[in-house]
Amino acid sequence: MLASRISNSVKQWVSYVGQLTLLFSCTVACAFTPPFHYNRSLAQAQRIGPGSFLISALVGFFVGMIIALQMAYQMVQLSAELYIPNVIAVALTRELTPVLTALIVAGRIGAGIAAEIGSMVVTEQVDALKAFAVNPVKYLVVPRFLGLIIMLPVLTILSDVIGIWGGYVICVFKLHISYEMFWKMTFRALSMKDIITGLVKTIFFGMIIAIVGCHQGLTVKGGADGVGKATTAAVVRSFILIIVMDCFITFVFYFLLNV
């Protein structure tokens, strides 16, 4: 009984990932097929970026402070508090800010995408697009896909910077590390590959948020109830896939590319 339920769940997930892959392939093909409507992607980027900036900056700032405080708990005992800026810089840029920003954007934007497209499906707007010979993937999915790929790295860079400032507040004002020493240790630890590995992750996370949100929206069944379920599913599934993808990319960077 249990084995059959597990087997069914696995089959459903494999089928789901297959559908996401199909939508992803179709989206990439449409993105490279003329006519190109850059203004739609920019409009989506405008919707995603400014609205998410404050919340990701706030989270970045507090996470920077939290890491500094948690590290201080251990490092002070070893008299190694000077290394706290190093840990903050590397942990934020390589791992925490990309993942946390992606999770925030998945909750905020991914849910919105699923709800918006889902309502379009139930009110026959997507059918109207098809009836007017407009490909819904090109019209609805591609701009959101490109908008997220553009904006997620930008939001992550901003969050990186603000997160380090959060760490600065604790290190300089609480742990009494001089500000020259803070910046010196931060820049000594931080290399371009740390920033780039973090940013590469965000590109994949942006793809996941867009494809999962759009897929949930496009496959809505029923009315308002279906839209609600699709919205919740978009957030939950994006969260799971972001964490799995993060693990996978970290594995590839560490073991295969040695960065």
Place this chain on the structure above:
Amino acid sequence: MIEIRNLYKVFGTKMVLNNLSLTVRRGETKVVIGRSGVGKTVLLRNIVGLVRPDSGSIKINGVEVTNLNEKEYNRLRMEIGMVFQGGALFDSMNVGENVGFVLNEFMSLDKKTVQEKVRDALALVGLKDVEDMMPSQLSGGMKKRVSLARVLCMEPHIILYDEPTTGVDPITAAAINNLIIELRNKLKVTSIVVTHDMNSAYQVADSIAMFYKGQVIADGTPDEIKNSQHPVIQQFIHGEAHGPVTEDENLVFGHVK
């Protein structure tokens, strides 16, 4: 000309279209009547390619469309306009952008020309100075008229109307009926009108097809349908609560105690 032969469509366990055949001549207005759920809208969606039939043939101007790929179908769709039951207006766009959608999407026209065409299309459906309104600010009847204006902007050769007069006031319904007649007379547009409104059906139809259980049980001129002795047709066109249709479906309507 639209020729439909032996069309089948099943959703789950429900057979919606069951060996349905229908012919609409070029420039003809065919009204399709029948109870809700007999497959009228599904037929329109099959013609425009929103759903594909399980088997059977649909020929539009001699071209078999059931095996066209999306790219080929899209070329054909530029000649077919569909007025959706709920309007299906894009709620992120205002009325002007909705009506000019196809012009902006496919034709490289300047802004002024698009505005003029939009204004003309809206005037045809009796709307004025509504370009800047959002769909959420419109009544149901206005949405339907904007939806019709959006189709008129495409200048299609075939128009599929899904209940164009349902939910609109009698004056607007008469205006929409007149417009359907004018489009046939002046522009020779081929139309299929799905409706439950028998007054509208008699006014606009060159011929009326009655659907029952996924099939066409009668196809004739409005007079032939009016004078048909078929009990199902009689019950439907006279809107009687008791008769062969309700008996067949074991449908018993209750009474207020």
